[in-house]
Amino acid sequence: MPPSQPGKNQVFFGTFIHAKKFGELEYLHNTAICVDVSGKIVAIEPNCNQQKAVETVYARLGWSLDTVAISVARDHRQFFFPGFIDTHVHAPQYPNIGVFGKSTLLDWLNKYTFPMEASLSSLPKARRVYTRCIRRTLAHGTTTAAYYATIDVNATNLLADLCFSMGQRAFVGRVCMDHLGPEYYIDESPDHALAATRATIDHIRSIDSNFEIVSPILTPRFAPACSVETMRGLSELQKQTQLPMQTHISENVNEVELVKELFPDSRSYADVYDTHGLLNEKMILAHAIHLTEEEADLIAERKAKIAHCPCSNSALTSGIARVRWLLGKGIQVGLGTDMSGGYSPSILEAARQAKLVSNHLAVPGGRSDDLSWEEREEAKLSVEEVLYLATRGGAQVLGLANKVGVFEVGKQWDAQLVDLGTVPDEVVEDDQAIHGNVDVFGWETWDERVAKWVFNGDDRNTKKVWVQGRLVHVQTYMY
Structure with a gap:
């Protein structure tokens, strides 16, 4: 309709x-x-x-x-x-919701995610997937979504067109990944990644000149997938355009170890982004499960934001994000469905799971063993608090607090x-x-x-x- x-x-x-x-x-x-x-x-x-x-x-x-x-x-x-605000969602992965196999994050990317995203270079298939994704999220009350698209410019532009014509407020990001990825699905070079990103920005400006409904968002997939040159180039582009940015951080233990191997001179995962000029008030970091105290303090100092994705964190056995701890650091937090790591297009489901997952921090064992009884009880989120994260919190994360929520x-x-x-x-x-x-x-x-x-x-x-x-x-x- x-x-x-x-x-x-x-x-x-x-x-x-x-x-x-x-x-x-x-x-x-x-x-x-x-x-x-x-x-x-x-x-x-x-x-x-x-x-x-x-x-x-x-x-x-x-x-x-x-x-x-x-x-x-x-x-x-x-x-x-x-309206609900989804601060982290992969539109091209929508057909895979609920499909995890027995994989954790890195294996799951190679087995399910990259093949699906690459296949959407076929525009008829992309139109079918994206139309369904937008309709489904709107049906669940999501009025604003921060979308990751694919590396394909035409397919990314199509997602922006569909969001605009169907009336969903959206941030649409052409994914940059020139360092790590399968041969069939990777940017040719840093110059190619940046030129493709500029092409999408220009296209979105042509359909919504003031980015009132649909806005571009710079999207380095995550640090291991991007070369140093690409990250620095995106940093310069962000300074020029003042556009928002989105990426992933500390979602999975093996991912964190991979970052250490690839960036041995960096103090931490967060430091990789900071060193290359990507950690600022425009950056939305998804997951943030395995952050250290120093990383959280750095994120707070740079005023970067967090997209909390409890459904995905559980489905891929990635871990439990300490939302109250992040908020206590002064970091703004919103909710994300993270389809298809997440199994549902509903932010209401994400709010439900945010409440339930926070309860796990109050249970002895695992991460809670590092907490006092008072800290475990404090970690639990209320219904009222998760509904805040689903609306006003998400608006803050996406820079829309003066408009919606x-x-x-x-x-x-x-x-x-x-x-x-x-x-x-x-x-x-x-x-x-x-x-x-x-x-x-x-x-x-x-x-x-x-x-x-x-x-x-x-x-x-x-x-x-x-x-x-x-x-x-x-x-x-x-x-």
């Missing part, structure tokens, strides 16, 4: 829930949020129904009834929530309408058509309803999705 253009001002009525701050959700009941034709929130009115809006709000905004489109979240089962005047309307299933008052023979995967009986508090959604929800609960005021997804099947 092509996204609709917001030809009218819009008013949304009902309950709005968002992360007011880390660890605290704010519930705005019986509220109206007014969004202008540019997709920006221009008013938030508490205790406001449609009649009050007509009588007071529209006049103040200079709106007339015939220029306004209205959406309503009904009763206790529906609410508006900010929360319901505030001046922010853009990137949002989802969530519908929870209601258990009928009377027992009927077959009530499956009445309620879905989240059962709300009606006596739950709002905190309890949100917790049920986090632990049981999926795309069946995502009824509508908007990006910058444009309706980009409507659920079309019944449950």
